[in-house]
Amino acid sequence: MSTEKVKFGRSKVFFDPFERRPGPIKTNMHYCPGCGHGILHKLIAEAIEYYGIQENTVFIAPVGCAVFAYYYFNCGSISVPHGRAPAVGTGASRATPEKYVISYQGDGDLAAIGFNEFIQAANRGERMSVFFVNNSNYGMTGGQMAPTTLPNQVTMTSPYGRNVETDGYPVKVCELVNALEAPVYIERVALTGTANIIKARKAVFKAIENLRDRKGFSLVEALSPCPVNLKMTAEQVNEFIDTKMTKYFPLGMLRDRSAETPAGKVPEAPVRDPEDVKQLLFTAKEGSGEGPATVNNSEIFNEERRIRVSGFGGQGILSLGHTLADMARLRHFNVSWMPSYGPEQRGGSASCAVILSRKAIPSPLVDSCDLLIAMTRAALDKFGYQLKDDGILIYDTSAMEKPAVKPGQKVFGLDALAIANRIGNAKCANSAVLGALAAILGKFALTPEDAADYRKVFTEAITESFRKKPQVVEQNIAAFNAGCDEMSSQLV
Amino acid sequence: MQYNQRLLLKGNEAAVYGALLAGCDCFFGYPITPASEVAHTAARLFPKLKRTFIQAESEIGAINMVIGAVASGRRAMTGSSGLGISLKQEGVSYLAAYEMPAVIIDVTRGGPGLGNIGPEQADYFQLVKGGGHGSYHCLVLTPNSVQEMCDFTVKAFDLAEKYRMPAYVMADGVIGQMMESVQLPDPRPYTYDPEWKMGRIVDGKANYITSIYMEYDDLEALNRRLQAKYREIERAEQCAEEFMTEDAELVIAAYGICSRIAKGAVSELRAQGIKAGLIRPQMVFPFPTNSFEKLLSNGKAKVVMSLEMSAGQMIEDVKLALNCKLPVELFNRMGGNVPSCAEVCEAAKRIYKEYVK
Numbered sequence: 001m002s003t004e005k006v007k008f009g010r011s012k013v014f015f016d017p018f019e020r021r022p023g024p025i026k027t028n029m030h031y032c033p034g035c036g037h038g039i040l041h042k043l044i045a046e047a048i049e050y051y052g053i054q055e056n057t058v059f060i061a062p063v064g065c066a067v068f069a070y071y072y073f074n075c076g077s078i079s080v081p082h083g084r085a086p087a088v089g090t091g092a093s094r095a096t097p098e099k100y101v102i103s104y105q106g107d108g109d110l111a112a113i114g115f116n117e118f119i120q121a122a123n124r125g126e127r128m129s130v131f132f133v134n135n136s137n138y139g140m141t142g143g144q145m146a147p148t149t150l151p152n153q154v155t156m157t158s159p160y161g162r163n164v165e166t167d168g169y170p171v172k173v174c175e176l177v178n179a180l181e182a183p184v185y186i187e188r189v190a191l192t193g194t195a196n197i198i199k200a201r202k203a204v205f206k207a208i209e210n211l212r213d214r215k216g217f218s219l220v221e222a223l224s225p226c227p228v229n230l231k232m233t234a235e236q237v238n239e240f241i242d243t244k245m246t247k248y249f250p251l252g253m254l255r256d257r258s259a260e261t262p263a264g265k266v267p268e269a270p271v272r273d274p275e276d277v278k279q280l281l282f283t284a285k286e287g288s289g290e291g292p293a294t295v296n297n298s299e300i301f302n303e304e305r306r307i308r309v310s311g312f313g314g315q316g317i318l319s320l321g322h323t324l325a326d327m328a329r330l331r332h333f334n335v336s337w338m339p340s341y342g343p344e345q346r347g348g349s350a351s352c353a354v355i356l357s358r359k360a361i362p363s364p365l366v367d368s369c370d371l372l373i374a375m376t377r378a379a380l381d382k383f384g385y386q387l388k389d390d391g392i393l394i395y396d397t398s399a400m401e402k403p404a405v406k407p408g409q410k411v412f413g414l415d416a417l418a419i420a421n422r423i424g425n426a427k428c429a430n431s432a433v434l435g436a437l438a439a440i441l442g443k444f445a446l447t448p449e450d451a452a453d454y455r456k457v458f459t460e461a462i463t464e465s466f467r468k469k470p471q472v473v474e475q476n477i478a479a480f481n482a483g484c485d486e487m488s489s490q491l492v
Numbered sequence: 493m494q495y496n497q498r499l500l501l502k503g504n505e506a507a508v509y510g511a512l513l514a515g516c517d518c519f520f521g522y523p524i525t526p527a528s529e530v531a532h533t534a535a536r537l538f539p540k541l542k543r544t545f546i547q548a549e550s551e552i553g554a555i556n557m558v559i560g561a562v563a564s565g566r567r568a569m570t571g572s573s574g575l576g577i578s579l580k581q582e583g584v585s586y587l588a589a590y591e592m593p594a595v596i597i598d599v600t601r602g603g604p605g606l607g608n609i610g611p612e613q614a615d616y617f618q619l620v621k622g623g624g625h626g627s628y629h630c631l632v633l634t635p636n637s638v639q640e641m642c643d644f645t646v647k648a649f650d651l652a653e654k655y656r657m658p659a660y661v662m663a664d665g666v667i668g669q670m671m672e673s674v675q676l677p678d679p680r681p682y683t684y685d686p687e688w689k690m691g692r693i694v695d696g697k698a699n700y701i702t703s704i705y706m707e708y709d710d711l712e713a714l715n716r717r718l719q720a721k722y723r724e725i726e727r728a729e730q731c732a733e734e735f736m737t738e739d740a741e742l743v744i745a746a747y748g749i750c751s752r753i754a755k756g757a758v759s760e761l762r763a764q765g766i767k768a769g770l771i772r773p774q775m776v777f778p779f780p781t782n783s784f785e786k787l788l789s790n791g792k793a794k795v796v797m798s799l800e801m802s803a804g805q806m807i808e809d810v811k812l813a814l815n816c817k818l819p820v821e822l823f824n825r826m827g828g829n830v831p832s833c834a835e836v837c838e839a840a841k842r843i844y845k846e847y848v849k
Binding site: 016020022049055056057058060067068070074075076077078079080081084087088089090092093094095096099116117120267268269270271273274275277278279280281282283284285322325326328329332334335336337338339341360361363364365367403454 | 493494495496497498499500505509512515517518520525526537539540543544546548549550552553554556557558559560562563564565566568582583585590609639665666669670671672673676678679680681684689690691692693696697698699700701702703704706707749752753755756777778830832833
């Protein structure tokens with residue numbers, strides 16, 4: 001073996017000495033003799049220094065032999081759960097776009113337990129560079145089989161050799177990543193001998209340059225010697241990598257799109273100024289039910305009033321309930337709206353419960369109701385039992401004959417869809433129902449003032465819901481009026 | 493400029509509003525019924541404020557993205573339900589060990605296994621007792637209204653940062669899905685910049701964050717520090733609503749949707765001449781032991797009924813708080829069933845008859 005002149009001194013990115021390393025030894029790394037981690041650490045440290053990004057570099061250390069990388073690199077570091085480095089890196093990269101994220105992982109970390117986190121980050125094209133140390137076994141736990149262990153290779157958990165029929169073939173990470181659209185740069189290198197290490201250095205520098213230029217996702221896979229666990233000498237392990245590993249894991253660049261990928265921009269900072277937050281998050285206050293002019297005194301809401309709205313998905317059942325609830329909000333009633341989200345919503349049925357009261361509402365769930373709106377026969381069959389003995393039923397005349405009810409119950413039919421179709425928007429049927437309800441309450445329960453306010457608060461609620469669609473507001477108000485008129489004529 | 497800050501919102505939506513108003517920068521999550529509106533609302537609102545929303549590849553991915561964002565010195569959150577929370581437990585254990593704040597919304601559903609999407613309260617053990625590996629706790633806030641979904645999320649960020657630990661907002665399917673009027677608070681001025689964040693340069697050295705302590709004594713020291721913190725939290729942060737407990741002979745213990753039903757039942761029972769009361773934990777870690785000890789010192793209560801939508805999980809903490817000095821009975825529903833007020837009254841009367849008269 002020839003000796004090389006020392007060309008590159010110690011990178012300033014390394015601590016000097018390694019004072020974070022516990023114990024008396026502060027001058028060298030904790031890795032075993034002949035291990036490739038030290039070489040790759042050195043190449044990365046040199047590249048970070050060369051591209052001047054030390055201050056903003058975040059180094060995500062894996063579970064595995066490199067868990068203590070923060071002993072050596074003087075940059076922001078975190079040691080993370082096994083395999084999750086690319087997910088942690090995603091969080092760091094998105095939360096602080098001014099940072100440069102390095103995910104450093106071994107073969108168990110990246111290609112086994114954390115493969116999903118890795119491949120998904122690659123697929124999203126996260127702005128990070130991943131350095132993947134492939135040494136064909138699990139080093140930290142004492143030489144067990146890895147996804148990258150070669151066929152017939154003996155390890156602690158493949159004592160008779162990796163059997164491809166039961167253990168599968170070695171996972172070719174670079175090739176898998178090369179099937180994705182987003183990654184910018186993919187290269188496999190080996191940390192054996194000077195010529196290969198010089199190539200590895202170029203690849204590492206490329207990945208760090210891409211990081212500096214915010215060019216997205218880069219992957220460098222390094223075939224790395226692990227003589228202690230492979231029970232080989234330094235020469236033997238290099239030969240193992242150069243002749244056996246490279247057969248399965250051919251060296252070379254699989255993709256380099258860095259030239260045609262434009263340098264990324266730092267995204268805009270989050271909006272945090274309270275006034276700006278208010279402006280973006282809240283709507284301006286107009287007609288939102290504030291002030292003395294909007295009081296509704298209807299005595300019927302001194303007690304809890306429970307309403308069940310039910311029918312078929314697409315009939316606007318949930319939004320009918322929502323409009324009622326919103327009307328109550330605008331008049332400062334206590335209100336709850338609860339959808340059926342469980343199995344009962346399956347098969348196309350839809351239902352929600354609305355409770356209005358001036359008192360506190362104990363539970364939003366309704367098992368008995370004062371008002372049942374049933375837009376299908378199935379809905380009536382399902383919820384009819386909930387209607388109180390003095391309750392009100394509104395049904396859709398196009399869906400059923402006039403249903404029989406108990407003596408104290410009131411029943412009213414309306415062809416809401418026909419009204420909505422006349423107006424030219426089938427989605428307004430639920431406003432026609434609310435119009436009919438206005439007529440019914442006006443006749444039996446509300447003072448003239450409160451009945452007038454009911455119409456007013458409906459308009460306010462609809463206007464707020466369709467703030468940006470004035471035509472829809474008009475159609476809904478027309479449907480409301482038509483529903484109200486039709487019901488009033490029935491009630492005469 | 494005047495803004496409309498009183499909205500009709502789902503519990504799930506209100507939690508996201510609370511987070512944004514508390515100054516949360518990042519949301520990472522994975523959809524799951526009945527918590528999906530947490531992700532929907534975050535997907536809609538976070539980008540509006542140029543903040544980060546990512547639909548993660550899994551709950552594991554999401555909690556680790558939270559770790560990355562929080563370690564970078566930003567406020568971050570995630571949200572899920574039951575089985576999704578089970579997947580997050582690895583990351584939560586790391587957050588506890590890192591001593592980093594994060595907020596997790598859990599809108600609980602039926603279990604075990606895939607269970608169903610109905611409301612249950614059977615995540616109590618995994619949230620309150622640790623859930624992941626190691627001796628740690630998380631703060632657990634238990635809202636029972638949509639307003640509290642918002643307010644408690646804000647408070648969750650405050651407490652998580654004060655004590656540097658993860659905080660759960662534990663709702664249930666009903667509280668998450670229901671809509672009520674909410675008065676949204678004003679957004680806070682943003683001053684968050686934790687001194688411990690990774691990469692901050694201290695004496696020329698960049699901060700690092702780790703949870704590995706090879707020296708046994710070092711790891712023991714971390715554990716002792718964590719436990720001291722939890723004891724301090726138990727001393728300082730207990731939070732419960734006490735309703736008609738002063739002269740109550742039968743006291744119901746309930747949180748979340750159960751507590752609203754229980755409150756209705758207490759009024760009903762009082763109307764029938766039964767002296768009932770309610771202790772409603774607003775946080776279950778720390779557990780409001782003071783409220784239960786008060787029952788012992790005033791001597792009126794004869795029996796406590798734990799009302800739960802689980803096989804009886806909180807009841808263990810109720811018994812511990814009472815130190816076995818009062819009988820504690822369980823009334824529960826499971827599988828997505830929510831107890832009705834009538835059922836609760838009937839159970840309470842049965843227990844009342846047995847222990848009081």
